[in-house]
Amino acid sequence: MRKILGALLALAMAAPSWVMASDQALWEKSTLHEILQRGELRVGLEAGYMPFEMRDKKGNIIGFDVDLARLMAKTMGVELKLVNTQWDGIIPALLTEKFDILLGGMTITPERNLQINFSDPYIVIGQTVLLNRKLAGTVTNYAQLNDPKYTIATKLGTTGDIAARRYLPNARIHNYESEVDAMIEVRNGRADAFVYDQPYNLVYSAQFPDQVVHLSEPFTRESLGWGVRKGDPDFLNWLNNFLRQIRDDGVYDALYKKWFENTVWLKNVTG
Structure with missing residues (x-):
């Protein structure tokens, strides 16, 4: 019995270092780790979905999602790169690592969730x-x-x-x-x-x-989320905490009012 207890105690004492090594390996494979190492956040979207992402008269991509992406990159301390992608190919582009995150007003559905993971909903529409x-x-x-x-x-x-x-x-x-x-x-x-x-x-x-x-009365109710590749809990955890923080400190509300309760920006958008 003493030998068994001794073996179990030794295993318990050794477990933390093994777990730490495993966690470190997972972290190094995380998209979040890659973003920080690269110094650039690549965001996939399709310009043309007002007021989430569209082009202004100078050809720049602007919108609610773009402002959120810019805030994400700033919080990470990295540069932002927008990857404009056709909607019907946007999930395959995420899966083949053309960008790091799909931030383009995508509705969370069970069918899409079979292919990718979603953050907590960042807005509800219909x-x-x-x-x-x-x-x-x-x-x-x-x-x-x-x-x-x-x-x-x-x-x-x-x-x-x-x-x-x-x-x-x-x-x-x-x-x-x-x-x-x-x-x-x-x-x-x-x-x-x-x-x-x-x-x-x-x-x-x-x-x-x-x-x-x-x-204007919606006849469906849909939650939109940010899409990421499967098997990446660190990135998903960071995104959910980021969303929670900007809601708590009022930044989210300010952006929502800018794009959804005010149409001043329309004069800068191409027809």
């Missing part, structure tokens, strides 16, 4: 409808569009597309590569409505009040 002005007063609720006589525009690969097919199965659904392409169809009358995220639709309706009508 799907709404932008109508061609000719339907003002005729259509007052998204459910009325569930009719074969209506054509619904959506952006390919988005939760707006999924929501339109789920809630409006009887309508004709047409996919487009970008939000701009879809909305041009609505404004020109070739599509009756556009189903997309509430923040974007709110801003767009403010830009073109004579051409579109916003049914």
Whole structure:
């Protein structure tokens, strides 16, 4: 018995050094460690999703997500590099290490979570409808569009597309590569409505009040998160703590008001 107890005691005393070595190895493989070593945070997004990320008149990418990314890099003490990526290839680009984090207004879904991990939600939104002005007063609720006589525009690969097919199965659904392409169809009358995220639709309706009508009541509820590669608890832990801190110190609220409660920035954005 004494020999057994002695062996267990020796093992217990040796365990901390073994655990520390294991933790150090995991840390050295962490994306966060690589970012600090490189001196640069690479953020993947797709410019065109107002007010999260879009280009100003000088061609610079600006927006709510961009300000958050800039704050992340500043907190880490590194430079920021924005990697503009097509939406339908943005998860594969993250997985093949084209950038370190996906920070582009992505809805957390079980299907996406099979491929990547998400931070805690940093904002909650919902799907709404932008109508061609000719339907003002005729259509007052998204459910009325569930009719074969209506054509619904959506952006390919988005939760707006999924929501339109789920809630409006009887309508004709047409996919487009970008939000701009879809909305041009609505404004020109070739599509009756556009189903997309509430923040974007709110801003767009403010830009073109004579051409579109916003049914602003969301008919879905969606949490957006920052995407990272699997198997990286250190990076995920840092991101969640970063988010908690900027909410606690009021920085998050200031950025939210800048981009979602004020449209002054619209004058600096290309049409």
